[in-house]
Amino acid sequence: MFSTRRRFLQASAASTFASRLPWPLAAAAETTKEAAVLIVIELQGGNDGLNTLISTQDPEYRRLRPQLAIPADSTLTVNPECGLHPQLRGFAELLERGQLGIVTNVGYDQPNRSHFESMDIWHTCLRGDQRRGDGWLGRWLQESPTAPGSLAALHLGDQQLPLALRSHAHPVPSIRSQEQFRLQAPNAEKLQQELLSAAAPQPSSDDLLGFVRSSTSTALQTSQRIQEIGRRSTTGTSWPEGPLSLKLQTISGLIRAGLETSVYYVSLGGFDTHAQQPDAHARLLRQLGDGVAALMNDLQDAGQADRVLVMCFSEFGRRVAENASEGTDHGTAGPVFLIGNRVLPGLTGTLPDLQQLVDGDLQYNTDFREVYADLLQNWFRTDSDLILAGNWKPCGAIRS
Amino acid sequence: MTVINDQPPYAAEEAWLPYRPDVDGPWTTAEAAHLYRRAGFGAPLAVLREAAEKTPGQASQDLLTATEPESFRQLTAQLARAAVASGDPRSLAAWWMRRIISTPAQATERLVLFWHGHFATSAEKVTDVDLMLQQNELIRTHAMTEFEPFVQAMARDPAMLLWLDAATSRKAHPNENFARELMELFCLGEGRYTEADIREAARCFTGWEVRRRQFRFNRYQHDSDEKTVLGRTGLFDGQDIVRIVLEQSAAAEFLICKLVRYYFRDEIPDVAALCQPLIRQYRENSMRLQPVLQTMFSSRLFYSRWCQGFRVRSPVDLAVSLLRTFEGSANTVLLSQRTQEAGQGLFFPPGVQGWDEGRAWINTSTLLGRSNLISGLLTDSSTRFSGKAPAEYCREVLAEDPQQAIRELQTALFARSLPGATLESATQLLRQRSDQSLLEALQLLCSIPEFQLS
Numbered sequence: 001m002f003s004t005r006r007r008f009l010q011a012s013a014a015s016t017f018a019s020r021l022p023w024p025l026a027a028a029a030e031t032t033k034e035a036a037v038l039i040v041i042e043l044q045g046g047n048d049g050l051n052t053l054i055s056t057q058d059p060e061y062r063r064l065r066p067q068l069a070i071p072a073d074s075t076l077t078v079n080p081e082c083g084l085h086p087q088l089r090g091f092a093e094l095l096e097r098g099q100l101g102i103v104t105n106v107g108y109d110q111p112n113r114s115h116f117e118s119m120d121i122w123h124t125c126l127r128g129d130q131r132r133g134d135g136w137l138g139r140w141l142q143e144s145p146t147a148p149g150s151l152a153a154l155h156l157g158d159q160q161l162p163l164a165l166r167s168h169a170h171p172v173p174s175i176r177s178q179e180q181f182r183l184q185a186p187n188a189e190k191l192q193q194e195l196l197s198a199a200a201p202q203p204s205s206d207d208l209l210g211f212v213r214s215s216t217s218t219a220l221q222t223s224q225r226i227q228e229i230g231r232r233s234t235t236g237t238s239w240p241e242g243p244l245s246l247k248l249q250t251i252s253g254l255i256r257a258g259l260e261t262s263v264y265y266v267s268l269g270g271f272d273t274h275a276q277q278p279d280a281h282a283r284l285l286r287q288l289g290d291g292v293a294a295l296m297n298d299l300q301d302a303g304q305a306d307r308v309l310v311m312c313f314s315e316f317g318r319r320v321a322e323n324a325s326e327g328t329d330h331g332t333a334g335p336v337f338l339i340g341n342r343v344l345p346g347l348t349g350t351l352p353d354l355q356q357l358v359d360g361d362l363q364y365n366t367d368f369r370e371v372y373a374d375l376l377q378n379w380f381r382t383d384s385d386l387i388l389a390g391n392w393k394p395c396g397a398i399r400s
Numbered sequence: 401m402t403v404i405n406d407q408p409p410y411a412a413e414e415a416w417l418p419y420r421p422d423v424d425g426p427w428t429t430a431e432a433a434h435l436y437r438r439a440g441f442g443a444p445l446a447v448l449r450e451a452a453e454k455t456p457g458q459a460s461q462d463l464l465t466a467t468e469p470e471s472f473r474q475l476t477a478q479l480a481r482a483a484v485a486s487g488d489p490r491s492l493a494a495w496w497m498r499r500i501i502s503t504p505a506q507a508t509e510r511l512v513l514f515w516h517g518h519f520a521t522s523a524e525k526v527t528d529v530d531l532m533l534q535q536n537e538l539i540r541t542h543a544m545t546e547f548e549p550f551v552q553a554m555a556r557d558p559a560m561l562l563w564l565d566a567a568t569s570r571k572a573h574p575n576e577n578f579a580r581e582l583m584e585l586f587c588l589g590e591g592r593y594t595e596a597d598i599r600e601a602a603r604c605f606t607g608w609e610v611r612r613r614q615f616r617f618n619r620y621q622h623d624s625d626e627k628t629v630l631g632r633t634g635l636f637d638g639q640d641i642v643r644i645v646l647e648q649s650a651a652a653e654f655l656i657c658k659l660v661r662y663y664f665r666d667e668i669p670d671v672a673a674l675c676q677p678l679i680r681q682y683r684e685n686s687m688r689l690q691p692v693l694q695t696m697f698s699s700r701l702f703y704s705r706w707c708q709g710f711r712v713r714s715p716v717d718l719a720v721s722l723l724r725t726f727e728g729s730a731n732t733v734l735l736s737q738r739t740q741e742a743g744q745g746l747f748f749p750p751g752v753q754g755w756d757e758g759r760a761w762i763n764t765s766t767l768l769g770r771s772n773l774i775s776g777l778l779t780d781s782s783t784r785f786s787g788k789a790p791a792e793y794c795r796e797v798l799a800e801d802p803q804q805a806i807r808e809l810q811t812a813l814f815a816r817s818l819p820g821a822t823l824e825s826a827t828q829l830l831r832q833r834s835d836q837s838l839l840e841a842l843q844l845l846c847s848i849p850e851f852q853l854s
Contacts, residue, residue: 113598114580116753117590128591158743159750160760173764181765184772185843186779186836191771198822198848206406208667208710209816212762212849219767269751274565274577324570329577359595 036379037255039264039295039310040137041244041288042162045115045272047314048281049334050352050362053102055082060354064321068277068328078102082351087282090289094339099296101343101397103371105352107333107364111316115272115330118315123163125369125388136372137263138167139387140380144262151222153263154254156247162265173222181223196220229257237298240290244268248295256302262380271314275325288312292339309340309379309398313368319360333364336371338397342379348397370395408674408706415701416677419456424700428452430811432459434708437815437854438663439463439697440506442721445812460697464507464544464690472503484530489523490733492532493746497732497739501720507693511543512536513716514662516746517754519554519586521563523747531559531613532747547655547687551586551642556608556615564752567610571623574602581752583645592650593630600627601645605638652682656692663696665710666758674701709815712761713854715742719773721854722846725812726785726793730777738776742769762852771847778839794830794838802830809845816850 055061056072057080075083076092084091094100112118117128124132134142141152155161155174165172175181185191199216235256239245247266254261268288273281292310299305317334333352352362374394376384385391408415421427432451436443440463443451451459468476476499483491503509516539523532535557542550554560561567561578569575579601583593607622608615627636632644645651656679657671668674682692701707713721716739723730736746743766749755777783778790785793798805806826810818818826822844829841845851 113595114584114590115751155763158741158765160756161763175765181768183768185775185840187840191840191844191847194822194825194844195771195847198819198850208712208759209849209853211759212712212852215762215764216767216849219764222764223768274575275568322573323575324573325565325568325575327565327575329575330580 034307035260035262036381037262037264037308038375038379039248039251039266039308040164041292041310041312042119042265042267043271043284043288043312043314044119044267044269045314046118046316046318046330047271047334048273048277048328049105049314049317050320051277051281052085052088052285053078053082053104053335053351054085055351055354057081058351058354061320064354066322067326068322078346082347084289085282085285087286088289089286090291090293091337091339092289093293094296095345098345099339099341099343101338101345102347103336103338103366103395103397104347104349105333105362105365106313106336106349106368106371107316107362108367108369111332111361111364113316113330113332115315120163122313122315122368125372125390132163134166135162135164136387137164137265138172140376140382141165141167141172141263143382143387144380151225151259151261153265154251154259154261155265156250157265157267159267162267165263165265173218175222175226181226183220183223192220192224226254229254229259235298235301237294237301239294239298240287242287242291244287245291245294248291249298252295252298252302255299255304255308273318273327274323274329275327277322277327296339306341309338309342309375311371311375312337312339313371317362320354320357320362321360332361336368338371340398342399344397344399348395366395367392371397374398406706407669408701409704410701412674412676415674416695416699418698419700419703421456425703425705427456427703431456431703433812434703434815435459435463435697436506437721438702438711439693440510441500441717442724442813443506444725444727445808448812456703457694457698461694464693464697466505466507468503468505476503480533484533487529489527489529489532489747490736492523492529492536493736493740493748494732496536496746497716497720497736500716501723501729501732508540508543511689511693512540513746514659515539515543517749517757518658519560520749520752520754521559522749522751526559526562528559528562528613531562535559536747544690544693545688547651547689548643548646551582551646552639554586555582555605555638555642558610558613558615561608561610561615566605566608569602569606569608569621571606571621574599574606574623576602578602578605579641582642585753587645587654588648588650589654592648592654597629600629601641603627604629604636604641608638646687652679652687655687656682659689659692660696662757663711664702664707666712667710709853711854712758713852714755714757714761715739715744715766715770715773716746717854718742718770718846718851719777721813722774722777723785725809726790728783728785728790730784731780731782734780735777738769738773742766742773767852770852771843774846775839775843778842790842791835791838794842795833798841799830799833799838802827805830806845813845814850815854818845818850819848822848822850 051070054070054075056075062069074086077083091100123135125136126132153165153172155165155172158176161172161174183192199213201213239249251264270284296305299308313336314334316332318328318331322328349366356363369388369392372388373384373392374397376382377394378398378400429448429452432448479495483495500509521535526532538553538557564578564581565575566578576598580598584590603623604627607618609618629641630644653672656675660675678692685691719735719739740748783790826841826845829837
């Protein structure tokens with residue numbers, strides 16, 4: 001432990017940028033520009049997969065959704081059987097360039113239809129009756145060799161840190177935006193110093209106070225680091241409006257600046273479309289597609305696209321039959337989208353079979369842990385058994 | 401971040417017995433401060449000293465039964481009408497913030513905030529300010545009384561019906577949202593019902609609509625056939641379902657455990673076993689909360705070291721306790737925006753599950769937000785401490801005898817001991833007596849890890 005720290009201290013002393021930072025961050029500033037990066041986009045509320053990747057042939061889809069079915073001729077063709085929602089033009093563009101992979105009908109056994117419980121299952125790979133200390137990405141962070149104090153993962157958002165990112169060893173910071181992430185005080189530098197010393201770990205403190213102390217240190221140090229990077233230039237990419245796009249823009253800036261972070265996590269809320277679904281869903285998908293397309297363009301221009309993979313998932317899909325409020329209720333399986341230069345373009349898996357419903361819900365084909373196994377083994381090049389608490393076969397959507 | 405919690409110092413049978421000053425521990429201004437911080441939103445030292453003269457039972461009873469005088473109510477109603485007239489939910493949030501800061505019925509208001517998180521309804525979706533106000537007043541009316549009438553009223557509350565899309569649930573296509581949250585979030589907790597229960601219960605609520613901004617039962621859209629919910633079969637409607645759900649033994653346990661985590665400690669191992677005596681009392685009182693709260697706030701467990709300092713302050717709590725300690729007032733439009741930035745917007749809970757409380761308040765982003773919330777409050781020109789500008793107040797009241805002042809702040813505001821280095825820095829800053837140094841002292845004190853806990 002001590003020898004590792006010393007090695008990093010010596011390494012960082014050579015870098016002028018690093019020497020302005022407190023030591024744990026300075027240590028982390030030595031980065032590689034080739035390390036694999038994963039950006040997770042969580043679609044909160046249960047994305048309606050059937051109206052995202054749309055069957056153009058199945059009469060059952062149209063029969064069960066008299067109000068909500070998207071006309072086949074308005075979809076953006078993926079293959080002769082299906083197309084994307086007309087507002088997913090960004091995704092269609094990515095598909096044309098061979099950068100979009102869609103794992104169809106992803107779910108898990110005995111699906112839970114509570115938002116929180118199902119989200120927790122996706123985040124931890126554990127059921128409610130099992131002890132959930134950390135998330136699957138948190139466990140990966142623990143397994144992977146990272147410099148002490150480095151920013152291994154970053155959550156952009158004002159909500160609680162996603163369970164997926166929780167880990168014992170690495171406190172993962174949450175930030176809302178670069179600008180808001182700054183201490184405001186008449187004499188911010190002095191306050192920062194006072195707080196850093198007040199937040200220094202003390203052997204006598206109990207677990208809760210220890211947690212607040214270490215969170216305070218991480219907050220102050222990360223803030224300093226991000227402000228530093230924020231002063232650098234931006235690119236000519238035209239970004240769409242909206243909070244998701246803003247977050248992706250921040251992420252792109254951090255990747256281009258060479259931050260060592262390997263996992264970025266953002267979410268887009270509003271997919272719980274129980275009523276008046278069409279407009280709301282269209283707006284969300286447009287934000288998603290355009291935002292991700294802009295991100296990939298921006299990274300491509302900077303020569304960074306090869307090392308970035310984006311995954312979009314939701315806690316469940318929606319009931320096949322629409323409800324009376326021009327909406328849909330909580331369902332089960334749905335598509336997972338993977339974006340990057342190494343994904344297998346087009347579909348992995350088959351479209352859901354609408355003749356084989358269980359209580360009006362889809363039966364999944366691919367377990368979500370097979371998608372995670374693909375990411376861990378073929379993207380992060382890690383063994384996935386421990387992290388996923390079981391032996392899962394990669395779903396085959398990423399070219400190894 | 402799994403935590404092995406410290407076991408509570410008392411077994412269930414002893415934990416809820418009345419706290420005996422001197423036998424179980426001290427009863428001083430510091431313990432009174434704990435009571436006011438938890439059951440309310442803090443209080444100035446004079447109030448705490450007065451409370452310490454009473455018995456713990458009397459102090460908690462006085463706090464629980466305090467009411468708003470007629471003049472206060474009239475002014476509050478007048479301000480509410482102005483907020484509604486503005487049509488802006490942020491004005492309503494400012495109105496509520498003002499009430500939280502200034503109401504003498506502190507325990508009620510604290511509970512209203514709890515129920516707002518429990519029956520979380522957001523103005524993000526329910527944009528009708530008047531309906532949001534009506535729900536807020538409905539919560540206040542029922543806050544300490546029996547639970548079933550409360551839930552029955554909530555099930556017909558227009559803001560709630562719009563929020564959970566129940567207002568458009570039809571016989572042919574029942575919308576499951578309200579039925580699900582009724583069981584999962586409001587009354588029983590996840591895993592205490594089946595998916596079939598949800599589907600059947602949703603049928604019972606069909607035809608419950610909102611027309612002209614009021615609840616209306618539309619019998620043409622109501623599914624009046626037989627349903628089976630939670631093992632019972634009959635021609636049930638929504639009212640029957642609320643009753644059946646609350647007859648489940650899980651209901652009292654679910655609520656009392658949540659309340660004990662809210663008022664005592666965020667993380668409690670085997671909380672249900674610890675709470676059994678309270679759960680029993682709650683059931684015996686037809687799920688009326690006030691007697692249970694009285695037991696809670698005068699119990700041995702409440703005044704134990706296991707309880708004090710083991711709750712994470714919410715952003716509203718953080719700002720309001722500072723203001724109330726100094727008999728302060730502030731621009732509540734700005735203040736409610738700032739608490740929202742730090743993670744707690746009144747009338748804007750993050751989703752149907754409300755706020756997660758506990759460690760969820762604390763992350764890298766919110767910690768800076770919390771410090772910035774304090775700095776915003778201290779530097780805003782309309783903030784007053786006992787009628788004075790904060791710097792002026794600090795100079796006149798705190799800087800006279802900095803050591804004494806910080807000791808008093810420790811008692812009124814902090815559940816944890818101030819670290820020596822901070823104490824010294826703050827004393828130095830107060831001694832310098834410049835506007836900037838005085839405010840820096842307060843911002844420092846209110847940004848350290850110890851202040852995040854209550």
